[in-house]
Amino acid sequence: MQYDFAAIEKKWQDNWEKTKPYAAITGDKTRKKFYGLIEFPYPSAAGLHVGHPRPFTAIDVVTRKKRMEGYNVLFPIGFDAFGLPTENFAIKNHVHPAVVTQENIKNFTRQLKMLGYGFDWDRCVDTTDPKYYKWTQWIFLQLFKHDLAYKTTMPVNWCTSCKCVLANEEVVEGVCERCGSPVIRKEKSQWMLRITKYADRLIDDLDGVDFIERVKTQQRNWIGRSTGTEVTFKTNMGDDVTVYTTRADTLFGTTYMVISPEHPLLKKWKDRIANWADVEEYQAAAARKSDFERGELNKDKTGVRLEGVEVINPVTGGVLPMFVSDYVLMGYGTGIVMGVPGHDQRDWDFAKKFGLPIVEVVKGGDVTKEAFVAKDDKAIMVNSGFLNGMTVKEAIPAMKKYALEQGWGKEKVNFKLRDWVFSRQRYWGEPIPLVNCEKCGWVPIPESELPLVLPQVESYEPTDDGESPLSKMTDWVNTTCPCCGGPAKRETDTMPQWAGSSWYFLRYMDPHNDNELVSKEAEEYWGPVDWYNGGMEHTTLHLLYSRFWHKFLYDIGVVHTKEPYAKRTSHGMILGKNPHYVGNAKTEEEKQALREKYGAQAERPAVKMSKSLGNVVNPDDVIKAYGADTMRLYIMFIGDFEKTASWSDEAVKGSKRFLDRCWNLMDKVTDEAEISQQNMAVVNKTIKKVSYDIDNLKMNTAIAALMAMVNDFYAKGLSKGDLEVLLKLLSPFAPHMVEEMWELMGYAAKYGKMCMQMPWPEYDESKTIDATAEMAVQINGKLKGTVVVPTDSGEETVVAAAMALDKVKKATEGMSVVKTILVKNKLVNLIVKPAK
RNA sequence: GCCGGUGUGGUGGAAUGGUAGACACAGGAGACUUAAAAUCUCCCGGUAGCAAUACCGUACCGGUUCGAGUCCGGUCACCGGCACCA
Numbered sequence: 001m002q003y004d005f006a007a008i009e010k011k012w013q014d015n016w017e018k019t020k021p022y023a024a025i026t027g028d029k030t031r032k033k034f035y036g037l038i039e040f041p042y043p044s045a046a047g048l049h050v051g052h053p054r055p056f057t058a059i060d061v062v063t064r065k066k067r068m069e070g071y072n073v074l075f076p077i078g079f080d081a082f083g084l085p086t087e088n089f090a091i092k093n094h095v096h097p098a099v100v101t102q103e104n105i106k107n108f109t110r111q112l113k114m115l116g117y118g119f120d121w122d123r124c125v126d127t128t129d130p131k132y133y134k135w136t137q138w139i140f141l142q143l144f145k146h147d148l149a150y151k152t153t154m155p156v157n158w159c160t161s162c163k164c165v166l167a168n169e170e171v172v173e174g175v176c177e178r179c180g181s182p183v184i185r186k187e188k189s190q191w192m193l194r195i196t197k198y199a200d201r202l203i204d205d206l207d208g209v210d211f212i213e214r215v216k217t218q219q220r221n222w223i224g225r226s227t228g229t230e231v232t233f234k235t236n237m238g239d240d241v242t243v244y245t246t247r248a249d250t251l252f253g254t255t256y257m258v259i260s261p262e263h264p265l266l267k268k269w270k271d272r273i274a275n276w277a278d279v280e281e282y283q284a285a286a287a288r289k290s291d292f293e294r295g296e297l298n299k300d301k302t303g304v305r306l307e308g309v310e311v312i313n314p315v316t317g318g319v320l321p322m323f324v325s326d327y328v329l330m331g332y333g334t335g336i337v338m339g340v341p342g343h344d345q346r347d348w349d350f351a352k353k354f355g356l357p358i359v360e361v362v363k364g365g366d367v368t369k370e371a372f373v374a375k376d377d378k379a380i381m382v383n384s385g386f387l388n389g390m391t392v393k394e395a396i397p398a399m400k401k402y403a404l405e406q407g408w409g410k411e412k413v414n415f416k417l418r419d420w421v422f423s424r425q426r427y428w429g430e431p432i433p434l435v436n437c438e439k440c441g442w443v444p445i446p447e448s449e450l451p452l453v454l455p456q457v458e459s460y461e462p463t464d465d466g467e468s469p470l471s472k473m474t475d476w477v478n479t480t481c482p483c484c485g486g487p488a489k490r491e492t493d494t495m496p497q498w499a500g501s502s503w504y505f506l507r508y509m510d511p512h513n514d515n516e517l518v519s520k521e522a523e524e525y526w527g528p529v530d531w532y533n534g535g536m537e538h539t540t541l542h543l544l545y546s547r548f549w550h551k552f553l554y555d556i557g558v559v560h561t562k563e564p565y566a567k568r569t570s571h572g573m574i575l576g577k578n579p580h581y582v583g584n585a586k587t588e589e590e591k592q593a594l595r596e597k598y599g600a601q602a603e604r605p606a607v608k609m610s611k612s613l614g615n616v617v618n619p620d621d622v623i624k625a626y627g628a629d630t631m632r633l634y635i636m637f638i639g640d641f642e643k644t645a646s647w648s649d650e651a652v653k654g655s656k657r658f659l660d661r662c663w664n665l666m667d668k669v670t671d672e673a674e675i676s677q678q679n680m681a682v683v684n685k686t687i688k689k690v691s692y693d694i695d696n697l698k699m700n701t702a703i704a705a706l707m708a709m710v711n712d713f714y715a716k717g718l719s720k721g722d723l724e725v726l727l728k729l730l731s732p733f734a735p736h737m738v739e740e741m742w743e744l745m746g747y748a749a750k751y752g753k754m755c756m757q758m759p760w761p762e763y764d765e766s767k768t769i770d771a772t773a774e775m776a777v778q779i780n781g782k783l784k785g786t787v788v789v790p791t792d793s794g795e796e797t798v799v800a801a802a803m804a805l806d807k808v809k810k811a812t813e814g815m816s817v818v819k820t821i822l823v824k825n826k827l828v829n830l831i832v833k834p835a836k
Numbered sequence: 837g838c839c840g841g842u843g844u845g846g847u848g849g850a851a852u853g854g855u856a857g858a859c860a861c862a863g864g865a866g867a868c869u870u871a872a873a874a875u876c877u878c879c880c881g882g883u884a885g886c887a888a889u890a891c892c893g894u895a896c897c898g899g900u901u902c903g904a905g906u907c908c909g910g911u912c913a914c915c916g917g918c919a920c921c922a
Binding site: 085173212220243246301327331338345416640643650651657664701707708779782785826829830 | 837838841849850851858859861874875902903915918920921922
C-alpha cells in the first residue's frame with residue numbers, strides 16, 4: 001500500500017501554520033539556545049531549483065533534532081532580493097523590480113512551505129524592505145563615520161555588458177561572474193570599504209572558529225598575507241624607489257627594475273625620460289587591455305625601457321636600467337619590482353626578451369635554461385658577497401637585518417586582499433545615504449532620516465556614460481546639505497548585492513525592531529550563529545564580507561562576539577544527467593560522434609544543470625509525484641553531503657518505497673509498548689548511529705541505518721515500542737508522514753504532543769551489543785571463513801571454534817601455530833608455519 | 837604554476853588499520869494475481885568450475901604491518917579555487 005502523501009502533507013502544513021511549533025523564543029533562559037542558519041535565497045523568477053533543498057533540508061534535520069533534544073531553536077528564513085537579475089527582468093518586461101521581487105518571494109515562500117521546513121516564518125526578512133535596508137544604510141553610515149568608507153578615483157573592473165563596476169571577487173578569469181562578458185579597466189570614482197584594515201584579524205581569527213578546513217584555507221589564500229622586505233633604491237631622478245620582495249636574499253642578482261604602467265612616478269618623471277612618447281603609448285595600450293588579455297597572454301612579456309632613468313643597487317653599487325611593463329601590478333606591493341631573472345621565472349622571461357643579464361645567486365639550477373626558484377634549505381648562496389655559503393633560509397633574514405642597519409630596507413607584510421569596491425551604477429540596490437556639498441564635501445544624512453528610500457523612476461536602464469539611473473532623477477538628486485543647508489547632490493550609485501546579506505543573520509534575532517538594528521538582549525541571547533551552512537562559492541565573497549562587517553560591528557559595540565559564525569559547513573552541488581554522455585550511445589559511431597561534438601564533456605555522466613541542456617529538475621514536479629517527505633529523504637540520501645552528487649529520477653523511487661515500507665509497518669506491529677527483545681540491539685544501535693550521523697551531516701548513512709532497521713522489523717516483526725523509536729528517528733527527515741502515523745498509532749493522544757515535540761530517543765550502550773558475534777577467521781592474514789561465538793569470547797573459545805572449520809583444519813594440517821592475533825568480536829588471525 | 841579535494845561493482849555510494857562493496861538504484865528468479873502494476877522473498881564484483889572451491893580485485897608502482905581502500909613514499913587521471921601577487 002502507498003500512503004496518501006498529498007493529503008497528509010497538506011494537513012500537517014496547515015496545522016504547523018496555525019500552531020507555530022517552530023517559533024523561537026528570545027530570552028528563554030530555561031533552555032539552551034541553538035541558532036541554525038542557511039544562506040537565504042535570491043528570489044529568482046525561475047523559482048527554487050533542486051540545489052536549494054540540499055542545504056536547507058540538512059540544517060532543517062539538524063535543528064529538528066536539536067528541538068527534540070530540548071534546545072530553543074532559531075531557524076530563520078528570508079530573501080536576498082536586491083540585485084541585477086531582477087533588475088534586468090524588470091527592464092525587459094517593463095515591470096517595477098519591486099513588483100517582480102514580491103511575486104518571486106511569494107513563489108519561493110509557497111515552495112519552501114511545501115517542503116515542510118521548520119522555519120520561524122514570523123522572522124522572515126526581505127533585504128529590499130525599507131524597514132530592513134534602513135539598517136543596511138545605518139551600518140554604511142557608521143563605516144563612513146569611522147573612515148572605513150571612502151570615495152576614490154581608481155581603475156576598476158568594468159563589465160562591458162552590465163555597464164557596472166564589479167568587485168575583484170566578482171571577476172572570474174577576467175570575465176564578469178554573472179554574465180560572462182569581458183571585464184575591462186576603467187577609471188571611475190567609487191565608494192570603497194577598507195576591508196584591508198581587517199586583513200590580519202580576518203586571517204588570525206579563523207583559528208578560533210569551527211569552519212571546515214577548505215573554507216579556512218581558501219580565505220587565507222584569498223587574503224594572501226606574506227611577509228617580506230621593502231628595499232629602497234636610489235635613482236638619478238631625485239626620487240628613491242621602493243620595491244617589495246619576499247626574496248631579499250636575491251638582491252645581488254637584481255639586474256634591472258620594472259615599474260607598473262599605472263605608477264604615478266612616471267608622470268612626474270615625464271620630462272626627463274628621453275623616450276616619453278614610447279612610454280606613453282605603452283601606457284595607453286596597457287589600459288586598453290582587458291584583465292583577461294593581461295592575464296592570459298602572460299607568457300609574452302612586453303615593456304619599454306625608460307631611457308635616462310638609472311637605479312643604484314644598494315648592495316653592489318651597480319647601475320640598473322628601469323623598464324615599464326604591465327606584468328607588474330599597481331595594486332600589489334609598491335607597483336615597482338626588482339628584476340631577478342636568475343630566480344624568478346617572470347623576470348627570466350622578461351630578461352630573455354630584452355637581452356638583460358641573468359646572474360646566478362643561488363646554486364642548484366641552470367639559469368641559462370630557466371629561473372631556479374629554490375625552495376629547500378639545501379640551496380646555497382653564491383655571487384652574493386657576505387651571503388655566500390648561506391642557505392636561502394639563512395640569507396633572507398641576514399639581508400633583512402643588513403638592509404635595516406644600512407637604512408634602506410625594512411620588514412613589511414603585504415596582502416593580496418584589496419579594498420572592497422562598494423558602489424554600483426544600478427537602480428535595484430540600497431541608496432547610499434550621503435550627499436555631496438560643494439562646501440562640506442561628503443556629508444552623511446542624519447540617522448533620523450533613514451531609511452533613504454529608493455525613489456520611483458521611469459527607466460531603470462543603465463546609462464551609457466556609466467552613471468546610475470538615479471542620476472537622471474534631478475528632483476531626488478538635488479537636495480540640501482544637512483551640514484550647512486546649502487545646495488547639495490545625493491550620491492546616485494547604489495550598494496552592491498552583498499550589502500544586505502552581510503548582516504542579515506543579526507536581523508533574524510530581532511526582525512521587527514524599529515529602533516535598533518538588533519537589541520542588545522536579542523543579540524546576546526542568540527549570537528553567534530551556532531551552525532551556518534552554505535556554498536563554497538561564497539567563501540571569498542559573502543562569507544568574507546559578513547565576517548568583516550561583523551568585526552566592525554563588534555568594534556562599535558553592536559555585537560558581543562568577534563566572529564559571526566561558530567561553525568561553517570558546506571554542501572556539494574547537485575548535478576543533472578548529461579544528455580551528451582557517451583555512455584548513453586548504443587553504437588560505436590554514435591559514441592564517436594558525441595566525442596567529436598562535445599569533447600571531454602561527453603565523458604562525464606553528470607553535469608551542471610542548465611536550461612540549455614534540458615536536465616533541470618524542478619522540486620515542484622518531484623513533490624507532485626512523490627511528496628515532500630520523499631524529496632527531503634532522497635536529497636539527504638543522495639550521497640556524501642560535502643561532495644557533488646548526481647540527481648537520479650530512478651533513485652528517488654527508492655526513497656518513496658522506503659517511506660511506504662515504514663507506513664505499512666503499522667499493520668505488522670504488536671501491542672507491546674516496550675522495545676521488543678528481538679529488536680533490542682538493532683534499535684539501540686540505530687539510535688546511536690542516527691544521532692551521531694545527524695550531528696556530523698552524514699545524513700546518507702543515517703538513512704541507511706534506518707532502512708536496515710526497517711528491514712529487520714520486516715524480518716523479525718516489531719512492537720509498538722519499536723515503531724515509536726523509528727518514528728522519532730525518522731521525524732526530522734519525513735516530518736509529515738511521521739506525524740500522521742504518530743496520530744494514527746495513538747501516540748498523539750497518549751502524550752498530548754506531536755512526535756517532533758517528543759524528547760529525542762536515548763540509547764543504552766550495553767544494549768547495542770548482540771549476544772553473539774560473527775568473527776572472521778584468518779590464516780596468515782587470509783580470510784578462511786567465519787565463526788559465531790558468544791560476544792566477548794576469549795582466545796581459547798575463538799581458536800577452538802576456528803579450528804573446527806574444515807577450511808581451517810585443511811590449512812593448518814602439518815603446520816604449527818606460532819602466533820594468534822585476536823581482535824575482540826571482530827576477527828582471529830592464526831599465523832602458521834610448517835612444523836619441523 | 838600554486839593551494840585544496842577525489843579516484844571502490846552496471847549506477848549512487850558504505851567501511852575508528854581488522855570479514856571490501858553496508859544501504860539503495862538498475863538487472864535476474866520466484867510467490868501473490870485472470871493479467872499488469874504494487875507488494876513480499878531470494879540472487880546479484882571478475883575469472884575458472886555442475887558444484888564444493890580456487891585465484892584475482894578499492895587508479896598505478898613500491899614500502900610499513902600478523903593484517904592496508906584506509907598509514908608512508910612516488911606516479912597518473914579528474915574536479916574545485918587562485919593565478920604575472922614579486
